[in-house]
Amino acid sequence: MSRKPFVAGNWKMNKTVEEARQLVAEMMPELTEISTVERVLCPPFTSILAISAMVTGTEIGLGAQNMHWEEKGAFTGEVAPNMVREFCNYVILGHSERRLYFGETDESVAKKLAAAFKVGLVPIVCVGETLEENEAGRTEEVVTRQLREGLSLVPKEEADKLVIAYEPVWAIGTGRAANVEDASRVIGGVIRPVLADMFGAATEESIRVLYGGSVKGSNAAEYFREPAIDGGLIGGASLKKDDFLAIVRAAAETA
Numbered sequence: 001m002s003r004k005p006f007v008a009g010n011w012k013m014n015k016t017v018e019e020a021r022q023l024v025a026e027m028m029p030e031l032t033e034i035s036t037v038e039r040v041l042c043p044p045f046t047s048i049l050a051i052s053a054m055v056t057g058t059e060i061g062l063g064a065q066n067m068h069w070e071e072k073g074a075f076t077g078e079v080a081p082n083m084v085r086e087f088c089n090y091v092i093l094g095h096s097e098r099r100l101y102f103g104e105t106d107e108s109v110a111k112k113l114a115a116a117f118k119v120g121l122v123p124i125v126c127v128g129e130t131l132e133e134n135e136a137g138r139t140e141e142v143v144t145r146q147l148r149e150g151l152s153l154v155p156k157e158e159a160d161k162l163v164i165a166y167e168p169v170w171a172i173g174t175g176r177a178a179n180v181e182d183a184s185r186v187i188g189g190v191i192r193p194v195l196a197d198m199f200g201a202a203t204e205e206s207i208r209v210l211y212g213g214s215v216k217g218s219n220a221a222e223y224f225r226e227p228a229i230d231g232g233l234i235g236g237a238s239l240k241k242d243d244f245l246a247i248v249r250a251a252a253e254t255a
């Protein structure tokens with residue numbers, strides 16, 4: 001079973017529209033060429049319209065970094081699933097920064113996931129343990145709970161479309177990437193068996209599982225060579241043209 005490698009850039013809260021346009025314009029010529037990799041850009045909401053105009057007609061995907069689960073209504077500051085779907089085909093859900101700073105829970109992740117499938121968005125679901133949980137030997141327990149509860153409302157017949165990102169919280173933005181063996185062991189030994197148990201082995205084989213946390217152009221290939229790891233969810237390095245392109249190229253080598 002071969003899964004198409006997947007690389008998404010999570011820009012987080014960075015770049016004005018003008019800066020966003022400039023970065024994408026610089027990356028476009030090479031990024032459009034590497035068609036063996038599923039490439040997704042996730043800018044802040046304010047830049048989505050501008051970037052949508054640039055990637056329309058290419059195979060480069062566009063994703064939001066969050067959304068609400070309700071269809072519409074009095075939810076000041078929130079963005080509804082069908083509003084995201086107007087411009088995007090992907091949405092990042094359950095990122096650890098949303099869990100840590102904005103009260104995201106497995107329960108809200110589950111509702112958002114159900115809403116994403118309803119409008120036809122491909123969710124990129126983030127799971128991962130904190131440093132404290134890691135040091136207490138609780139990685140397996142935490143990641144298993146995040147998957148079982150977070151994915152509890154996913155329609156079984158569409159579960160093959162899921163993209164999961166394993167992002168150990170202590171490896172995000174710290175320069176302290178998880179070592180390749182540990183990441184591979186959690187993905188291959190915990191995440192994949194839970195997915196197989198929830199959705200069946202055939203579906204699990206179709207689900208892409210990414211690693212995220214301090215991935216750079218210089219270390220990406222080591223992760224992507226692991227059979228259990230299908231690509232990366234990239235933060236800081238996705239804001240730099242050379243780094244991001246090097247990461248996509250590294251993924252292409254495994255295709």
Ligand code: 13P
Nearest residue numbers: 010172173213214235236
């Ligand atoms: P960094 O690549 O900056 O560590 O961030 C990873 C991440 O959180 C992507 O969602």
